[in-house]
Amino acid sequence: MSDVNASVSELNPPSSVTKFAVCTFCGCVCDDIEVHTEGDRITKAKNACSLGEAHFKFHNAERHYPDALIDGKEATVEEAVEVAADILYNANMPLVYGLSNVTCETTRAAVGLAEMIGGVIDSHTSL
Numbered sequence: 001m002s003d004v005n006a007s008v009s010e011l012n013p014p015s016s017v018t019k020f021a022v023c024t025f026c027g028c029v030c031d032d033i034e035v036h037t038e039g040d041r042i043t044k045a046k047n048a049c050s051l052g053e054a055h056f057k058f059h060n061a062e063r064h065y066p067d068a069l070i071d072g073k074e075a076t077v078e079e080a081v082e083v084a085a086d087i088l089y090n091a092n093m094p095l096v097y098g099l100s101n102v103t104c105e106t107t108r109a110a111v112g113l114a115e116m117i118g119g120v121i122d123s124h125t126s127l
């Protein structure tokens with residue numbers, strides 16, 4: 001059972017070092033990252049490449065975007081799914097691309113989608 005009365009300093013220790021952290025930004029999945037934190041911020045990601053370091057240092061839980069956009073305008077997820085389905089249905093060779101920093105379940109769903117729409121799949125690790 002978690003301690004709901006834990007103080008902020010207990011939840012966010014002043015500084016810490018976590019060894020053997022895993023970077024999920026690209027398909028290399030480096031597992032020798034040493035993550036340094038101060039409070040609730042990551043200050044250093046030793047052993048990470050420049051992409052991995054940016055991933056650790058600048059990735060946070062703040063919301064920067066609405067749940068969905070259509071042509072740059074806020075939309076509901078349902079509206080966005082409808083538009084995306086139309087685009088994919090009318091595409092000749094759709095590319096399902098990206099997949100950095102996603103779960104195995106998301107990758108599985110993306111592969112299933114690529115198969116369903118007769119497309120291809122790739123990630124930025126091929127760049």
Ligand code: SF4
Pocket residue numbers: 023024025026027028029030047048049050051052053
């Ligand atoms: S982004 Fe860099 S550190 Fe992260 S998994 Fe890929 S190669 Fe490793």
